[in-house]
């Protein structure tokens with residue numbers, strides 16, 4: 001099984017994302033690689049979506065931002081393992097899906113995000129794992145294999161997902177850190193914040209190079225095991241999560257801003273003390289959820 005997974009990932013990366021110096025299918029048309037894996041008798045898939053917006057190089061005003069290697073291939077493999085869906089940028093003239101534009105300050109109009117909304121409407125997707133890569137130095141400095149970001153509009157699902165990934169990761173001997181510094185996904189334009197603003201349960205998953213490249217193949221297998229297990233374990237909890245959403249009213253980031261009437265979608269990025277307060281509330285919320293979800 002390990003070899004099959006390894007081969008799948010290497011073949012997908014080489015075929016779909018690495019060509020043209022990691023511009024994938026090039027920069028003349030928007031190209032997104034999609035995959036839906038059926039696990040159900042009626043041919044439908046589970047409401048899980050793995051996204052990889054940085055699977056190829058991003059261009060912003062002529063500046064090259066390197067790709068998050070293997071995130072696209074890992075998203076496709078995870079869709080196959082779980083019976084869910086995957087969406088990865090694989091040819092992109094319209095810039096980084098995670099960055100706002102001059103005409104769209106939230107970046108909500110990017111084709112990648114519109115595609116996510118199609119998955120929600122057409123496939124009933126509820127859970128989104130937004131996959132990214134962190135560099136070796138950041139991973140070592142923060143002593144982590146995986147950094148989780150809850151975005152600036154976290155909901156019940158974000159908290160429960162974070163806790164489940166952390167707890168299951170520890171069982172697999174993976175170091176998982178939640179919501180700080182580069183991993184918080186706090187900008188309004190991140191895929192995670194976009195998704196939670198639209199009522200999805202989403203989390204940003206930043207993966208260290210050792211989980212994406214090898215050479216320790218065991219670590220890559222553990223990563224796949226971890227995310228596939230958590231994704232599938234979340235499915236029976238979706239209705240409970242919906243009911244638990246009431247806690248967001250007590251820790252909604254909007255209350256840290258001068259204009260308390262700000263509605264989701266208009267919330268500005270918190271900074272300094274506001275961020276600390278937000279993180280404390282998220283921790284409390286995660287702890288509160290602990291008592292209500294089954295042991296993983």
Ligand SMILES: [Zn+2]
Pocket residue numbers: 054068131132133
């Ligand atoms: Zn990224």
